[in-house]
Amino acid sequence: MLHHPMSDLAALHLRLFQFRCHEELRVELPVGRHFFFGSNGQGKTSVLEAVYFLSRLRSFRTAQTRELVCWQRDCFRVEAKLGGTALSATWSATGRELVMDGKPVASAVDFWGQFATVLFIGEDRELVTGSGAGRRNWVDGLIAQREPGYLATAQHYARALKQRNAWLRQGGEDRRVGESLTQLVTEHGLAMTRARQAITEPLACAVSETVRALSGERDAVTLRYRSSFSLEAAPDWASVAVGEQRFQATLLGPHRDDWILERHGKPLGKFGSEGQQRTTALALRLAEAQLIRERRGQWPVFLMDDVAPQLDENRQAALRALLPAEAFILITAPEDRGWTMAQDFRWMVSPSACLPQ
Template sequence: MLLRLRLLEFRCHERLEFFPTPGRNHLVGQNGRGKTSILEAAWFLSRLRSFRTGQPREMARWPGKGFAIEADCAATAGGPAEHLIVRWNDGARETFLDGNKIAMPEFWGRLPTVLLSAEDTVLIRGPAARRQAWLDALESLAVPAHLVAVQRYNAVLKQRNAWLREWAGGRRGDRALGEVLDAQLVATGLAVTAGRVRAAEAAGRLAEPLLEAFFGGAAVCRFAYRPGFDPAGGEEAARTLLREAAPSEQRQGRTLAGPHRDEWIIQWKGKSVGRFGSEGEQRLSALLLRLIEAARVREARGRWPLFLLDDALTPLDPERKLTLEQLLPADAQILQAGTVMPDGGAVWEIGPGSCLLPAIP
């Protein structure tokens, strides 16, 4: 639960402090006042990345070169609070827990959040890396060590690609180094694959009641995970795959087998939603994945995440909008950005100069 959020030099906010209520919190105000930026800050504090940009420097208030986000959060209302800080300054990121500097894997997800946004269809129709990252996040919300496995795999992959580029450039790479990198790629890759298998199985299980609520049955939707390394084949199968790919890899200068080649496909009535689905099907699929994330947090941690709603309801038809409202847990904390004064919940109006005050209906 988010008890306090403080932004310093973040987006359009020079300084902003916010004390949300335990239930639903509506952020209202004119366009350009920084409502979505508050959601973005909470998301960045949780996932250490933005849902709006891949460049953290764009989140620094112009013309500055850095920003800070602070928060007090607790597992339950009235429970012991943790003080979280993330600072970004001119390319360097630091994370702190209760005043002590900690590493990214220990910080990631301490404030669990789930984002519901109308822009989330990129998760469905975007490149495979988007869905790989979603599976990794789903597993890391329950098993934080999976995030470390992904980091290790990516580090080995980067080294191996550099080694392969030597071959592609006409120089013969050190074969002994190549054998070491192959062994490391297999070991770390199979660890990542095992986590994604667990995440894919959890997604299928947690999706069933959601599909029942949205469509009256789970038969309409199926998930298909296609790993780059066969988890059943183990190390020998992975090594064989690398040996077979070696000539092509040395010509192209990049690794052609492993979890970075995974695909996770969402199918509606037998067709890929990403390739053949309508805009509406892709939008509903994205919402489904985010609600699966929330259910995963509830299952693993015994509490709901902080829900961040950024224009998620607007594109839905009235029936689906009502269904989504009913699926949002009554005992969850929600931050919702909009321009219209809503019915129910605490309403906070953002005025000029990042002034955030309770609104009077």
Template sequence: MHLAHLRLRDFRNYARLDVDFAPGFHLLLGDNAQGKTNILEAIYLMATLRSFRGVGGAQLVRQGAKGYFVGGTVVGRGKAEIKMYWSAAERNLSLNGQAVKKISDYLGALRTVVFCTEDLQLVKGTGRVRRRFLDLLLSQTQPGYLTLLQRYALALRSRNALLKQRTVDEAALESFSRELAAVGTTLTRLRRELVPRISPLARLAYRRISNDAEELRLEYAPSVKTDLAVELAASRARERAQRMTLVGPHRDELQLDLNVRPAAQFGSEGQKRSIALALKMAQAEYLSGLHGVAPVLLIDDVMGELDVKRRSGFLPLLEAAHRSRGQVFMTCTEENWPRELGLELHRWRVTGGTLAPA
């Protein structure tokens, strides 16, 4: 799978961009604040319909413009044409000329894995970040998962709104509780089944990076110990006091341990960075194994932050993508691009919202 063409209109600092990309390794060179990361963000947006920087659509519109357009041609087993437009008044998404009505039917048209400085939050951040990591991977690989996730989020919001009222509508609360229990039980099961599949990949990646210095362990820790419906009923008094739903997959956790101790509390900064990198490497390898084709790798100035040891553990993933005629986009400055990658690179110069072969 590779992105063969990218078209941007009024996206971030790009007024207009049309560019063709071959399979292989693309190095985006340039000073800071020139638009290198914006290219990666546009590609990731086409794959997931969200920015990896955690911002909304309004922040993606070029200053002075009404809306942005992002489109592209993806070549895999077939060819997919993606077009999306966002403005405060209008939002359109189409795949091969047809309006997308269900997001679950769209995801998978382009698969990407992004490596960026924000990945450190997978270890240091709240459980919500780690749950989102699992949910994205399941949305990319499990048909219908996104629909379940949306149903759960809707039931949770509705149930919490009821719990905030002075007088609770018991019949409505019970209805949302049934929906929450039915959907939530399935979400928990699918997440629990996923973790043992990616855990060996993450452990192996961490060993490569750390030279077997520590043992990484991933474990899914659900907030529900027995039955979600039973525990929802049992927690009703506490929920009314706190005016929110206190149990369910929205409270679950992905535990990350190094030598049986929580990595967030006891790991060094270097160890936390290595764990985050290992998790993303596991995501890429899992997608490759499941679909038989590597996802597009987006690497945002990460290599410059890695020491020689961590670079050497990361490079096999890039080499595997190269051997399988996959596609990699990496941003970096002229000074810190990794010489270990050799000379088989497509070099691009990024300057003030323009992209040209270097």
């Protein structure tokens, strides 16, 4: 993980090469809040997307990485230098090349999350209202940015689960094959459950506190982990055997976990107002940043894609107060809506250019 003395944190250097609409874009961002302005299609969000790619090796806008390549080009590269560490990710149709401090990194597991980020997007409300899959991904991303080994555990679990489901689809005939797969799903699944259980308490505290701060002490939101596996007793596979045969799918394990968000005892996803849901989604992201900072001793880079307009004025002011001054905060907006302050950095983005205003 990257740990830097604050003196090294003076600037974040970014270079985007053949990325989306940017043929080549270089920018040096001092620590602080950066506002990226520009009309639609000028490549504001692409800057955030590039940083996110370096952090998570995927985009938050598309599942097709090839869409990130500049028109009529066949590869792209994103480079960043922060503190004493330099990271670079190059993608082409034939492969991906990851480099850290001049040395190639063979395994994505060892590159993923080195550059910690927290993403804020308009669709974040779905973290509150949407299915459990979104919340599982969110918590897993948070744990993996705190504990690098977690990513491999989650990948092993996903693969074992896929194999077990394939075995069930084939009628689950060879019982001993099934037992081996069940043992693997249990082993990796329990490791995931332990990590998820451990993160829940600090996460729940951070979320409640942040919701209160954002809403001016009015809202009381709780977060509770509902795990499929129990850490006290072995999973009762016999109890789901009939159902698994019928549905041909694994019915126990962390892929069925969820986190329940409630406000005054009522499910927030169903009974909360849109504003309450948005505030909570924002609190989830801010709590994520806080927990990453607790573990790594440094704030992750905040990537905020046009999130402020969906909040009322009080909440916008509360959010502004909650954003740490000593973090790199990248915010996109079509225009300055009076959210910026004197010490903030303002940039005008257009294809291959990012000019100070």
